[in-house]
Amino acid sequence: MINEKDIQIPKFAAPSKQAIAKATVVAAAIALVVLFAAILPAEYGYDPLRTGTALGLTELSKATNTKSEPSNASPGGPAHPGTTYTPQPRIYKVDSEDLLLTPGQGVEIKYHMQKGAVMVYSWKASGKLMFEFHGEPDQKPNPDYYDSYELDDKVGKEEAHGSFTAPSTGIHGWFWENKGDKNVEIHLATAGFYDSAKMFAGGDPEDMPVEDAK
Secondary structure, three states, rough: OOOOOOOOOOOOOOOOOOHHHHHHHHHHHHHHHHHHHHHHHHOOOOOOHHHHHHOOOHHHHHHHHHHOOOOOOOOOOOOOOOOHHHHOOOOOOOEEEEEEEOOOEEEEEEEEEOOOEEEEEEEEEEEEEEEEEEEEEEEOOOOOOOOOEEEEEEEEEEEEEEEOOOOOEEEEEEEOOOOOOEEEEEEEEEEEEEEEEEEEEEOOOOEEOOOOOO
């Protein structure tokens, strides 16, 4: 058996005040090195020792700042990047037209819109029609100038649907032509921020009433 008297318990001397002070200074020095070498470059992009650049830590700061910064939208602007919000001074208009085109007959309907205004549309016909969706700015560089948005003068279509944003202030709309040998009925429905509409059917343009949305 082991005699308790034979067990020698080692005695540890308490560290001196000088040793504690030295350890404290060393720990503080290490903390400062870590602060300037790693934490400041990674968190704030401040890199006085150039260690952040060497270790790629400044890139972490850039990524953090990018996530925390709001989008480029001005106060009161779109809440989500990439969205487009265009306020308008008045309620949008609606229009519905039913037309009959005899063989060889053409007709044109155009809406006057401000630049940036939006219109949604649908038209359907009982047979194929050749057509062009185009516009004429109020301020034209020459009398014959116009913008063509969609053209089908070879095969034709029986319907089209979409949305349109006016690239200029002016009149924008469709020209349809019946090149078949039978009458074709066409129904057009639009809604948008236009202020007037005109029909062109070979003579002087005819004003068409448009209504405020209910």
